[in-house]
Amino acid sequence: MLSGSRIVVKLWSIMNCPECGAIDNACESRFHEFLVKEFEGVGCGAVHHLTVAAYMLQHSSKLTREGWLHERELLREFLVEKKPPSFIRKQNRDLVDSGKRNFKIKSRDGLPVINKTTWTKTILDVRVENAEVYCEDVNAWARSALEDSEGMFLKDLR
Numbered sequence: 001m002l003s004g005s006r007i008v009v010k011l012w013s014i015m016n017c018p019e020c021g022a023i024d025n026a027c028e029s030r031f032h033e034f035l036v037k038e039f040e041g042v043g044c045g046a047v048h049h050l051t052v053a054a055y056m057l058q059h060s061s062k063l064t065r066e067g068w069l070h071e072r073e074l075l076r077e078f079l080v081e082k083k084p085p086s087f088i089r090k091q092n093r094d095l096v097d098s099g100k101r102n103f104k105i106k107s108r109d110g111l112p113v114i115n116k117t118t119w120t121k122t123i124l125d126v127r128v129e130n131a132e133v134y135c136e137d138v139n140a141w142a143r144s145a146l147e148d149s150e151g152m153f154l155k156d157l158r
């Protein structure tokens with residue numbers, strides 16, 4: 001029985017990401033590729049804050065419950081309130097410095113805090129032909145991740 005369920009878990013992990021649903025678990029290597037691109041590629045760094053927040057939102061095992069809510073709020077501030085990343089970075093730094101942000105962002109147990117596994121878009125939907133297309137698609141992906149997660153009720157949270 002136990003070995004049987006292990007096989008199922010293993011097969012599932014070969015096929016799709018258990019969190020965002022990306023085929024072949026390709027999301028993580030794509031994420032690292034994108035980070036390099038954003039540091040090196042001309043014009044790609046402009047969406048770095050969106051790439052990180054959207055990826056984290058879709059991979060809640062990397063976060064605490066408070067950390068996940070924090071990432072969602074960040075994404076909302078970027079996309080809906082149109083706050084510039086530099087402003088949010090400063091605000092965040094002030095909160096940490098003043099001791100007002102008293103929660104941990106990084107997960108300690110590595111377990112997902114949401115039980116959502118299907119998303120309208122994943123990081124694999126982002127095209128990379130050129131910087132313009134790239135930025136446009138990262139925006140679209142981040143926006144849809146935010147919309148998907150806004151429809152999530154609190155009961156979905158662990």
Ligand SMILES: [Zn+2]
Binds near residue numbers: 019021058
């Ligand atoms: Zn994934």
